[in-house]
Amino acid sequence: MSIPTVKLNSGPDMPVVGYGTWPLQGRPATDAMLAAIASGYRLLDTAAAYGNEDAVGAAVRESGLPRAELFVTTKLRGSDQGRGSTRAALEASLERLGLDYVDLYLIHWPLPRVARYVESYAEMADLHREGLIRSLGVSNFLPEHIDAVVAETGIVPAVDQLQVSPSHARPDLVAAVQAKGTVVQAWSPLERNTGVLEHSGIAAVAERLGVTPAQVVLRWLLQRDLTVVPHSGSPERQRTNADLFGFELTPADLAAFDEVPQSPVKQDPATWEEF
Ligand SMILES: NC(=O)c1ccc[n+]([C@@H]2O[C@H](COP(=O)([O-])OP(=O)(O)OC[C@H]3O[C@@H](n4cnc5c(N)ncnc54)[C@H](OP(=O)(O)O)[C@@H]3O)[C@@H](O)[C@H]2O)c1
16 A cells, blocks of 8 residues: 655655554554554654654664655654753654654644743754754644744744544634645544544445545545544554545535534643643
């Protein structure tokens, strides 16, 4: 299975479907990632805060693939934001990964009250120039946070990883971020299987197309020009979650999502703090 890519504003191509590695750790994490790679995934999404960068590095090495064929994303945790500490945090991530560069480095949360995300991004720009980061990105950034880092550095983030899913469709936020030339990558796209996959409208579309409800949800996100990083520990669900390119949702299929009740995100980037 070959997963298409999207060209980032920074130049490199990024797979439109990646493998979310949270919450796996240790050997089970590496085994799950190797299964994902075997079924066609080339993007591994990790974070310093997940405690599994070592397992990601092991999967990269054990896959036997050339490094250039894999796309590794990791993230700067809140406690490491700031001038000086951002560089040290990336170097520590690279050490745990056993890699000499990451394809994409994201600021995990903006933490506006702490007010260090702009200086962190400026330091990431230095690390980008030095070749340790191929593309600069952010996560959970609202448009005003993106504007602040662009004003400081002139570099538009290649990616903003945001919580987007059927119950949190966030059309205005997605459109505003996409209008900046930033690719939106949806996290928790399946809402951690907490119910939305049983929604009758989504289930009916899945039934009609002969695919799973998860495939319908992920395809809906792709047709909105988002990219996705679903997680599954199961090789079979990993495979179907990436098998999204042999069918298309019609306007009537897409309209099923208009019936999904919307709820505000619990982790509002304007106030959410995690370190
Ligand atoms: N930037 C951020 O702040 C942030 C925050 C959260 C997550 N993330 C990233 O986003 C990734 C994905 O998010 P997530 O792991 O929170 O949630 P998710 O991908 O929406 O859901 C994962 C859950 O759904 C189940 N699942 C997967 N495929 C399924 C299918 N086809 N049918 C039914 N159930 C299925 C999985 O169970 P099984 O394992 O049993 O299949 C797992 O429990 C994470 O792994 C992480 O890399 C980023």
